[in-house]
Amino acid sequence: MQSTTYDTTPEESSRAILVSLVTDDVKRSGIDPVYSLEELVALADTAGVEVLSSMSQNREKKDTRWFIGKGKVQELKLIADELGANTAIFDQELSGAQVRNLEEELDLKIIDRTQLILDIFAQRAKTREGIIQVELAQLSYLLPRLAGQGRNLSRLGGGIGSRGPGESKLETDRRHIRGRIDELKRQIAEVEKHRAQQRQRRIKSGTVQVALVGYTNAGKSTLLRQLTNADVYVQNQLFATLDPTSRTLELPGGREIVLTDTVGFIQNLPHHLIAAFRATLEEVNEANLVLHVVDASSAMLKDQMKVVDQLLQELGAVDKPQIQIYNKKDLCTPEQLELLPEDDWNLRLSAYDEKDLEKLLNRLQEELTGGTVTYRVPAARGDLASQLYKIGEVISQDFDEEHIVYEVRLHKGEAEKYAYLLEEYKV
Ligand SMILES: Nc1nc2c(ncn2[C@@H]2O[C@H](COP(=O)(O)OP(=O)(O)OP(=O)(O)O)[C@@H](O)[C@H]2O)c(=O)[nH]1
Numbered sequence: 212m213q214s215t216t217y218d219t220t221p222e223e224s225s226r227a228i229l230v231s232l233v234t235d236d237v238k239r240s241g242i243d244p245v246y247s248l249e250e251l252v253a254l255a256d257t258a259g260v261e262v263l264s265s266m267s268q269n270r271e272k273k274d275t276r277w278f279i280g281k282g283k284v285q286e287l288k289l290i291a292d293e294l295g296a297n298t299a300i301f302d303q304e305l306s307g308a309q310v311r312n313l314e315e316e317l318d319l320k321i322i323d324r325t326q327l328i329l330d331i332f333a334q335r336a337k338t339r340e341g342i343i344q345v346e347l348a349q350l351s352y353l354l355p356r357l358a359g360q361g362r363n364l365s366r367l368g369g370g371i372g373s374r375g376p377g378e379s380k381l382e383t384d385r386r387h388i389r390g391r392i393d394e395l396k397r398q399i400a401e402v403e404k405h406r407a408q409q410r411q412r413r414i415k416s417g418t419v420q421v422a423l424v425g426y427t428n429a430g431k432s433t434l435l436r437q438l439t440n441a442d443v444y445v446q447n448q449l450f451a452t453l454d455p456t457s458r459t460l461e462l463p464g465g466r467e468i469v470l471t472d473t474v475g476f477i478q479n480l481p482h483h484l485i486a487a488f489r490a491t492l493e494e495v496n497e498a499n500l501v502l503h504v505v506d507a508s509s510a511m512l513k514d515q516m517k518v519v520d521q522l523l524q525e526l527g528a529v530d531k532p533q534i535q536i537y538n539k540k541d542l543c544t545p546e547q548l549e550l551l552p553e554d555d556w557n558l559r560l561s562a563y564d565e566k567d568l569e570k571l572l573n574r575l576q577e578e579l580t581g582g583t584v585t586y587r588v589p590a591a592r593g594d595l596a597s598q599l600y601k602i603g604e605v606i607s608q609d610f611d612e613e614h615i616v617y618e619v620r621l622h623k624g625e626a627e628k629y630a631y632l633l634e635e636y637k638v
Pocket residue numbers: 425426427428429430431432433434444445446447448449450451452453473474475476538539540541542560561562563
C-alpha cells in the first residue's frame with residue numbers, strides 16, 4: 212500500500228494577513244474573538260508563517276459568497292498588496308466555495324484556522340499512528356470542500372496550507388478519497404485494537420496510569436521531563452506534542468506508576484481532528500488519575516480550563532479523579548496567585564521548582580497508594596471485577612468456592628466515588 216506524507220517543505224515562505232469575522236454566532240459561542248485571533252498568531256508562528264498584519268470585522272452574519280463583507284475583501288486586497296502578502300488566514304472555518312471566490316478575487320492563498328491546525332499536526336506527526344490520524348483528519352476536512360478547489364490548490368504550489376493532499380491526489384476523484392478514508396479508518400481500527408490489548412496487559416499487571424492533559428503550551432511535557440528525565444520535546448509553541456509518550460515514575464514510597472503526556476487541547480479544535488485522534492486520546496480514559504495541567508499565568512486561564520473540561524467530557528473522561536496543576540507559578544503575579552485554590556485537588560507549582568515537584572510526588576503517593584481492602588465477589592460477576600480494577604490496584608486474587616477474593620489497594624479519590632457499589636462484598 213502506498214504511504215502518504217503530507218509533510219512537505221514549503222517552497223516559498225508564507226507571508227500572511229490574519230482575518231477574523233465576529234458574527235453574532237461567534238459572540239454567542241462564548242469564545243473571545245480577540246484572544247482567538249491572538250492564538251491564531253501563535254498558531255501561524257508555530258507553523259512557520261510570517262504574520263504581517265491582522266484585521267477583523269463585526270458583522271451580523273457571514274457573507275455566503277465572500278465570508279467577510281465585499282468591502283472588507285477590497286480592504287484586504289489593498290493591505291495584501293501594500294505589505295506583499297501571499298496568504299490570508301481566516302480564524303473561522305470557510306466553505307469550499309468561499310475559499311475559491313476569495314482566492315480568485317485576491318490572488319492569495321486562502322486557508323482557515325482548521326486547516327492551519329491540521330497543517331501543524333501534519334508537520335509534527337512522526338509515528339505511524341500519528342501520520343494515519345492526521346491524514347484521515349485532512350481528508351475528512353477536504354472531502355466536502357473538494358468541488359472547485361483542485362484548480363486553486365494546483366495553481367498555488369507549496370507552502371503553508373499545501374501540506375494537504377497535493378496536486379496528484381486532487382486529480383483523483385472523490386471516490387478515490389473515500390476509498391482512502393475507509394482504508395485509513397481500517398488502519399486506525401487496528402491501532403485501536405492494538406492499544407486496547409496493551410491496556411489490557413497493563414491493567415492485568417496492575418500498573419497505575421496517570422495522564423497529563425491540558426491546554427496546549429501549559430507545560431505537560433515539561434512536567435513529564437522534570438519528573439522522569441524523559442527526553443521529550445518542550446517548546447514554547449502550540450502543539451509541541453502530538454503522540455502520547457509514557458514513562459515510568461517511582462513514587463517516594465517506591466511504587467512505580469506510568470505517566471503519560473498527551474496532545475494539547477485548544478479552543479475550536481477541529482472536529483475531524485478529535486474524531487481522528489480518538490484512539491490516542493482514549494489513553495486518558497484508561498488513566499486512574501488525570502493531572503489537568505494549567506498555565507496559571509495565562510490571562511485566559513478560566514477559558515482554557517473550560518475548553519479542557521469540555522473535551523474531557525466529550526471523551527467520557529470527565530468522571531476520572533482529577534488534580535488541577537496550576538503550573539508556571541513563577542510567572543504569576545501575586546494577584547493571580549491569590550485567586551488560585553490550593554487543596555488536595557488543586558496544586559500550585561512551577562515545573563522547574565524541585566520542591567514543588569516533590570510536593571506533587573507526595574500528593575501522587577498519597578492519592579495512589581491508599582489502604583488495602585479485601586473483597587469476595589462471585590466468580591460469575593465479571594462486571595464487579597471491572598469495578599474493582601477501577602477503584603484501585605488489585606494486589607492479589609484467589610479462588611474460593613465460586614468466588615474470587617481480591618485484595619485491592621484503593622486509589623483515594625476513586626475509592627470514595629465507587630466503593631459503595633462494592634460495599635456488600637467487603638470481607
Ligand atoms: N516559567 C515557566 N515556564 C514553564 C513552566 N512549565 C513549562 N514552561 C514553559 O512553557 C512552554 C511550554 O511547555 P511544554 O511542556 O512544551 O508545554 P505542553 O503542555 O507540553 O505543550 P503542547 O505539547 O504544545 O501541548 C515551554 O517553553 C516551557 O519551558 C513553568 O513552571 N514555569
